[in-house]
Amino acid sequence: MRAILSVDQGTTNSKAILVSEKGALLARGSSPVGITYPQPGWVEQDPTRIWASVCEAIAACLKTAPNDITVEAIAISNQRESVTIWDAETGEPLGPVLSWQCRRTADECADLINKGHSERVMALTGLPIDPMFPGAKMRWLLDRAPKGRRVRLGTIDSWLIHCFTAGKVHACDASNAARSQVLNLNRQIWSQELCDLFSIDLDALPQVRDSSGDFGTTLNVPGIKDGTPILAAIGDSHAALFGHGAFNPGDGKVTFGTGSSVMTTLPHFIAPERGITTTVAWRLGGRPTFAFEGNILVSAASLPWMVEILGLPDVAALVDLAATAAPGGPGFVPAFVGLGAPYWDSDSRALFSQINFSTTRAQMARAVTDSIAFQVHDVFAAMGAQSPTGFGRLFVDGGPSQNRFLMQCVADMLEHPVIQRDAPEASALGAAYLAGLALGIWSDLETIASLNSSGNTIEPVPSSRNERLATWADAIARSTLPTASSNGE
Template identity: 55%
Template sequence: MTARTILAIDEGTTNSKAALFSETGAVLATGSEPVPIRHPQPGWVEQDAEKIWHATVGAIGACLAKAPECEIAAIGISNQRESILIWDRATGAPLGPVVTWQCRRSAAACEALKAAGQEDQVIARTGLPLDPLFPATKVGWLLEHHAKGRAPDEICIGTVDSWLIWKFTGGAVHATDASNAARTQLFNIAEGRWDADLCALFGVDIEMLPNVYESACLFGTTKDVAGLPDALPVAAAIGDSHAALFGHGAHTAGDGKVTFGTGSSVMTTVPDFVVPPKGLTTTIAWKYAGQITYAFEGNILVSASILPWTADLLGLSSVDELIALAETVETTLGVSLVPAHVGLGSPHWDSEARGLISGLTFGASRAHVARAAVESIAYQVNDVFEIVRANAGQDIGRLFVDGGPSRNHKLMQMVADIIDHPVTTSESPDASARGAAYLAGLAVGLWPDLATVAALEPHDAALAPQMAPKTRAAGLETWGAAIGRSTWRP
């Protein structure tokens, strides 16, 4: 009997990945293709939608070439969030670039809306502050620069999951899920619908937006996709950070996770929608079986991407060499590195902040700078975690970690020490793909319920905090001073 499997697509900022999951949750094969990134101006970050699709098809081909004989029961999609594009509804041709989540080109538009007193109503409806991280002002830029003179019914607006669903279904379906819709700043997450007032505020016609469905849902079926048969169900879509949370089995209020990647996401489930405390966002984690699960989240703009940058700055050949150098010293000797290279995200939300290295003395060496770069990942997580801990309304439960850096035991121990909470690593590096696969499998009946999929995910033992309280307090004080310098303006 041919084994039934789920093909999960994890379309990230720098790579499109594909993974094939068995009924036991085992990863049978993977494939990956890089996605180019452009920086046409300082602070601008964009991609090519067709290259994202070609990389996705390439990743699928690489994955299936290594796979055993099996039956693909469904496809699930996990995607980079907040990146937005527009395309021609008739031809499917992209109209302009994919303006990515890192791009700051709409910072002035956000500031103008803040000055007009609009931020409170936006936060109350979407759980998101006015910041260029979020797509609504980017959509305005795209429509102004790439869609003048076009009628609303000629244009599709979508996040990357919408683009992939469109391409997988041969242009038959323009859709998204609740988790991705919740990140657009056009979706009323308390009421679960596109918000006419928000669309008017940002100059968007609702007719351009995708239909919104549950995260586990039969969106459509494949048509004319290279390497895949027609009529495969596309049965899940979910933002990558949300997918990782779901894949870990964090289904109890108070459970959370930290995803380490180019940026980082700290996310903890909460029982109901609440207007977020300053510094955090409230979001829809997923919608499943008619039920919306909400979460607090803090988005860190520059996380693991600081490591290769610092390695290059210090003349090192790799991130592994940087971490090894950092481990040769026990402290930073007062050196701090704030990776505000594209501004600071949560909890500071300062698009004008800039990166810096501070606290240098003649006693400081390359090793101290290297350690400061590594520690910056953990300190940024703590900045978010402290606000989550104070406002979650219940005890923080299990805290899972995933993403490439989570496989470094010493770095994750540093995170546990600095946030003063146990962290649980996973044996599987594919948390986002796993979450998308589980949702797709639930949608087509491969797994019967949440308890079944939660039991499939293998985890290691939790890493308990080991740092002395005085050492932690001193480090936090030094970090806080460095953040103050980063955000200072004359």
């Protein structure tokens, strides 16, 4: 039986799945990845541990696979905006992985904004200047790398491709390149102008390739036959969109996890206004499909935090408690590392608002769960103001998407149906489908869309939406107020 081995390298763990020619999931495996916080706002990972976790996930997956499986190709989906540096000759890491959550380059980004570069960077890349994106992080890594070495810089897909091919290939896909802040989005090439702005050596960057195609062949990968082709690479959020078959303009998805990614496909390139970004969803045959995206920095990550605060046994108990809350409770803004889309305010801070002596534990729990839906609402409002097509089908994925209460809140706030899919491996499946396209297993997008057509549609229901959104807006306003030191009080 022919199968595709698809790796999904995420922020907290690495997963591997085997996908059959019929699109069925045959086996899976996973392995955790550690995260360290050297200073407040700094978030990093060990590149060697990331590769080790991928190998462990592959081993766990293959251990449970049917005996008659032949791995025909490798596919990669990966956490985005995280970036690292290594020696081009030896493959030795020359620094940590700077996570997409890391804010250590906030001052450098503020300086670029103050010097008036925002409009030009947005026009070229579709992205705001923000510590989330790799441009300033790459400069930070270069400044601290040993001198006299020939270095390679790259997002996690390029690091994994390096590891899979024993250093023979230095490449990334267009979707990951589009999140780097040094890609000219319209021309689909690295921008010398942006490399100069961030003081990056363009020669250290990987070659940009289609999301489905040749990324080299494996060498010395435990459990994998040498010479197995790597036929897909794509950012995890883009991969989930592809895996859902969201191929029509206006179709979209929300991936719920540590943060959340909201993405909708576009009929053509549209320069974004502040609040959201334009990105490459995927590139096939040299032709990019563009999408609007809003990146929410903290989403479901606030749930276990609140579980501990309230002394509850688990997240399920928190959600159950939230469902009992009386209306009219407090607001909560999960700005633990600032706010992402559509605010992009690094100085925002997490807070509860409108608390009084009658506030209950259930209402506080509800404020935290509601914040997940409210943030998605704000991103969609920004997208709707610029969308030429309106919204089509809206899919939800990630662990929290399986909770009916949470997704009902999302549908109610958006006043738009959401399609709940039992697809915990949505990103890995999307990458596998892209590899299958390159391999010829599936002939076109219509065939892929038919592989995963089921889902549970959650319709919005009348609720106290406007009152709750008003409480949320008040909390956001308080979260983004200038500090006393900055306004002279």
